[in-house]
Every structure is written in C-alpha cells, then in structure tokens.
Amino acid sequence: MKLENQFSLEILVSKFNSKPALTIGESTYTYQELFELVQTAANRFKNRQGNVIKIVNKEPFKFIINFLAIIQTRNYPFVASFDRSQLSFKNTKLNSQTFFLGLTSGTTGQPKIYYRDWQSWKKGFDWCNKLFKLTSIQNIITGSPLTTSLGLHTLILSLYLGKNFCLLNNSCKSRCLKKTTALFAVPTFLLQRSNITENIPNFKKIFLGGGTLTPQNAQKIRCSFPQAELFEFYGSSETSFISWQKITRKKITSSAGQLFPNVKVSFGSHHEIIATSPYLFSGYLGQPSPRICVTDDLGVLKGDQLFLTGRKADLIDHGGNKISPFEVEAIVNECCPNCIVFGVKDSKLGQKIALLTTETTTKQLLVECLRRHLPSFKWPDIYLRTTKFPLSLNQKISRVQLAQAYERGEFNEF
Missing domain, CATH: 3.30.300.30 (ANL, C-terminal domain)
Known part of the structure; x- marks a missing residue:
C-alpha cells in the first residue's frame, strides 16, 4: 500500500543532491550519500511493512539513518527517549498517513504515545521558512536529543529545507559551522552549557522553546550572542508552534508572543490554553484524531499577544x-x-x-x-x-x- 502525503527522501535528493545534509562529528554527508546509507539500512526493515519499530537515541547517526530507513520501507518509527519494553504494538492499526509515533515526557502526568502525520509538520515548516527567513541559513543545528519533539522537529525541518543538520554536542566540530547557522534549543541548553557554543561565531538566528525565557536570561543570551537574531516560540509535542516572537530588545515577562499563522486559542474554565490549528498531532494511540488540543498550560490573550500564567500541574x-x-x-x-x-x-x-x-x-x-x-x-x-x-x-x-x-x-x- 502506498503511503499518502508522506515525507519523501527521494524528492529531497533530487533537489539537493550534492549539498551537505548531515554533519556528525568530523564527517559530513551529502543528500545523495545520506540517501545511499538509508537505502542500505532499509534492507533490515523492508520485510516488516506496516509495523511499528522502536528506535532510541543511543547513537545519533544510527538513529537518523534508521528513522529514515523505517519510513522508506513503509513502516512507522516509534521514537522513545527511554526504554518502554512492556509496550506492545501488536494488532495496532495506524492511518496510512502516519509519519511517526512519539512518547511525551510525562512531566505533567503519565507518558503518552502520540502519533503525527507528515502534512501537519510540513505546513509548519513552510511557515517557519517564510516567517524566520531561513533561505540564507546553511546549517540548522540543535542541542536537544533527537528523541525529543524539538530535536526531531529540527532534524526534519533541516532536511526538508535542504540545509545541513548538526547535533550540537561535544563531538560537533566548530569548523563545520563556519557558514551561517541557526540554532534550535531549550533556554537551559545555552544558559548551562555555554562551553559548547562559545567557539561558534556564526549563529545568525537562535530559536528557543520548551522552557520559560525570563527577561534576565533573554538579556544574558543576547549579550553572549550579539550577532544573532533571538526568537522564542511556544508549543508542545502535540501542538507544534502555538506562538512566537522576535526578541530584539527587552523580553516582556510571561509573554509568549503572537499566535503562529492559522492558530487559534481559547481558554478553559481554569484558563487552560486550548489550541486549534493545522499543525496538531493526529491523536494519542488508540484514540481518535483531535480537533483541538487542551494543553496543561494556563494563559490569557491580551490583544494579539499570548501570555503564560503557569501550568496546571505545577x-x-x-x-x-x-x-x-x-x-x-x-x-x-x-x-x-x-x-x-x-x-x-x-x-x-x-x-x-x-x-x-x-x-x-x-x-x-x-x-x-x-x-x-x-x-x-x-x-x-x-x-x-x-x-x-x-x-x-x-x-x-x-x-x-x-x-x-x-x-x-x-x-x-x-
């Protein structure tokens, strides 16, 4: 059965053939070389069509190759940040448009398995490219593990836009980042691990999400990277981007910025943020696709600006x-x-x-x-x-x- 509306590595290779696609440590692979590696890895999965296959982030290079190979063979990658060996996917029926399955962190309750289709991310990627002017960017990197929604989102965004992806850690060599670079990370990554980023001079854009950015920390990051445009976004694994803002001067306390294009928000009885958008996930495993997503975050809309006032679980x-x-x-x-x-x-x-x-x-x-x-x-x-x-x-x-x-x-x- 042909997968509908699916992420296609073949199309990316035809568009970006000899461009660098992936830098891991001291090695850089073009889109063509990446495709060949994925094709080789696909031999392990081609006889398991329609299955859910778990992968973990024990080694980033293998994770990337296996993730793409599983998709190539019309299987479904289940991205797990930790071992959930008791989980069984026998007799699990997934929509043919399913892109991958993920595991929420469980910081606000029990971890849940969610699934997402490709089109919901693709629509968001197109807007990211337009709003954030990523055409001039050559490298897109992240400090987040690939099993997190931010890490995986950054990887696929980079490949979709024909950029060179790098996972920023101690093995990442700064010589590969001499070209214009955009970083996607959580605030704590920059604030607590500055030794990794201090020798990289070409950050042109920094995107921070997945944590509260205070005015004081925003100022600290701007001072550390005066050459970079600083952006903040708010969202979750289930919603993707809900709002965003460019922080050129002072960060307004609790502000999450303006709503992402085509996103609408309403509020529950306790001010829970309820998101409606074309970027929503496809649902939790065993449950129907949602039309809205009720978040754990509390907030209020003032004019066109969203403000966060806390989390229900906190x-x-x-x-x-x-x-x-x-x-x-x-x-x-x-x-x-x-x-x-x-x-x-x-x-x-x-x-x-x-x-x-x-x-x-x-x-x-x-x-x-x-x-x-x-x-x-x-x-x-x-x-x-x-x-x-x-x-x-x-x-x-x-x-x-x-x-x-x-x-x-x-x-x-x-």
Missing part, C-alpha cells in the same frame, strides 16, 4: 490556596536571576513553597523583594541553593523532579 496547593510558581518567579527574578519555585509535600499545608537558586543571595533580600509585590501566603517557605539546576532527559527543568531531589536532600537550605 500549581502549588498551599493551605488551600493555588499558588502559581510563575507568579512568584516573576517577582524574585527581578532581584535575583535564576530562581525556580516548586511545591514539596507537607502534612499540614498539603504543599510548602520552595525556592531554588544558583545565585549567591540572602533570604532577607528575597523576602524584601517579595514583600513589595506579593501577600505573605505566596512567599516561599523554604529557600534552597544549588550550583546547577538538574535537567530532565529532554534538557528542561522539571518541578516534579526538583521536588524529588529536595526530598533526597540534594539542595542546601539557606
């Missing part, structure tokens, strides 16, 4: 009051950058409010800042310090994991 139940970590962070980050607020279990209050920082500061300074803007019941009960924020597998900060680390005694109280 709200702290503090003595019956629902406290948004975003609200507290917005205040304390003005006097002390790099503070994260999260809830920890408490037998009397339900949860206590904890504040974690990597800065050298005092509790007195933070309380004075909070006193000017927030009622006392929203102040943190616990003040903690660490040398570096621990990150989840997808390089984001997980408040759930921070609470678990606190319970293990991994932070110093001050």
Whole structure:
C-alpha cells in the first residue's frame, strides 16, 4: 500500500543532491550519500511493512539513518527517549498517513504515545521558512536529543529545507559551522552549557522553546550572542508552534508572543490554553484524531499577544490556596536571576513553597523583594541553593523532579 502525503527522501535528493545534509562529528554527508546509507539500512526493515519499530537515541547517526530507513520501507518509527519494553504494538492499526509515533515526557502526568502525520509538520515548516527567513541559513543545528519533539522537529525541518543538520554536542566540530547557522534549543541548553557554543561565531538566528525565557536570561543570551537574531516560540509535542516572537530588545515577562499563522486559542474554565490549528498531532494511540488540543498550560490573550500564567500541574496547593510558581518567579527574578519555585509535600499545608537558586543571595533580600509585590501566603517557605539546576532527559527543568531531589536532600537550605 502506498503511503499518502508522506515525507519523501527521494524528492529531497533530487533537489539537493550534492549539498551537505548531515554533519556528525568530523564527517559530513551529502543528500545523495545520506540517501545511499538509508537505502542500505532499509534492507533490515523492508520485510516488516506496516509495523511499528522502536528506535532510541543511543547513537545519533544510527538513529537518523534508521528513522529514515523505517519510513522508506513503509513502516512507522516509534521514537522513545527511554526504554518502554512492556509496550506492545501488536494488532495496532495506524492511518496510512502516519509519519511517526512519539512518547511525551510525562512531566505533567503519565507518558503518552502520540502519533503525527507528515502534512501537519510540513505546513509548519513552510511557515517557519517564510516567517524566520531561513533561505540564507546553511546549517540548522540543535542541542536537544533527537528523541525529543524539538530535536526531531529540527532534524526534519533541516532536511526538508535542504540545509545541513548538526547535533550540537561535544563531538560537533566548530569548523563545520563556519557558514551561517541557526540554532534550535531549550533556554537551559545555552544558559548551562555555554562551553559548547562559545567557539561558534556564526549563529545568525537562535530559536528557543520548551522552557520559560525570563527577561534576565533573554538579556544574558543576547549579550553572549550579539550577532544573532533571538526568537522564542511556544508549543508542545502535540501542538507544534502555538506562538512566537522576535526578541530584539527587552523580553516582556510571561509573554509568549503572537499566535503562529492559522492558530487559534481559547481558554478553559481554569484558563487552560486550548489550541486549534493545522499543525496538531493526529491523536494519542488508540484514540481518535483531535480537533483541538487542551494543553496543561494556563494563559490569557491580551490583544494579539499570548501570555503564560503557569501550568496546571505545577500549581502549588498551599493551605488551600493555588499558588502559581510563575507568579512568584516573576517577582524574585527581578532581584535575583535564576530562581525556580516548586511545591514539596507537607502534612499540614498539603504543599510548602520552595525556592531554588544558583545565585549567591540572602533570604532577607528575597523576602524584601517579595514583600513589595506579593501577600505573605505566596512567599516561599523554604529557600534552597544549588550550583546547577538538574535537567530532565529532554534538557528542561522539571518541578516534579526538583521536588524529588529536595526530598533526597540534594539542595542546601539557606
């Protein structure tokens, strides 16, 4: 059976034949060479047509080749950031338009398997190329693992536009990035791993998503990369881009920018952001395709600008009051950058409010800042310090994991 509306490596080869397609370490492969490698790898999958085949990101080069080979042989890649060996796909029936299956991180609940068709990404890629003026860009790179939605999205965007893709890590040689380069990453990647990027002078565009970018951190990144245009986007594995903004000067606190073309948002009873767009995923496994996507994020639309006010799963139940970590962070980050607020279990209050920082500061300074803007019941009960924020597998900060680390005694109280 012919797959409908499917990603076609053959078409890309006919358009970009001898152009560089992929740089891994010191090796660069053209689109033609990439196609030949994929064709060889496809021999392992060609007799398994219509099957779901799991791949993990143990070695990026093999991951890319296998992902493309599975698609070439009319199978369905299941991209897993960690082993889920108990999962079975026997008797799983997928629409012929299915591109791949992915696994949500589960930071707001149990991990879920979702699936996506090619056209939903293609429409978004076309708008990315137009809005962000990527025609002049020669390299598109990411610091995110390929098993994350951001990492895989960046890889396929790069190939679709005929660019050279590079996974930015310690094995990536800066000599291959002497041409104009665009970076897609989460904010924590640049803020906590600057040693990887400090010798790359040709970042022309930086796109940050998958984490809250504070005004202070936006300024820090602009100072580190003054030659680059800085963009921020908001979205999820299930929605792709919901909104975006170009940050030329000061970042407005909590702003997620303007809506991506053809995206509409509404809000639930608790201000949950509900997205309607042509870029939505195809559904969770075993469930029908959604017409809308109800996110875990809370927000409000002011004019044509979307503002994020928190996440439903992150709200702290503090003595019956629902406290948004975003609200507290917005205040304390003005006097002390790099503070994260999260809830920890408490037998009397339900949860206590904890504040974690990597800065050298005092509790007195933070309380004075909070006193000017927030009622006392929203102040943190616990003040903690660490040398570096621990990150989840997808390089984001997980408040759930921070609470678990606190319970293990991994932070110093001050």
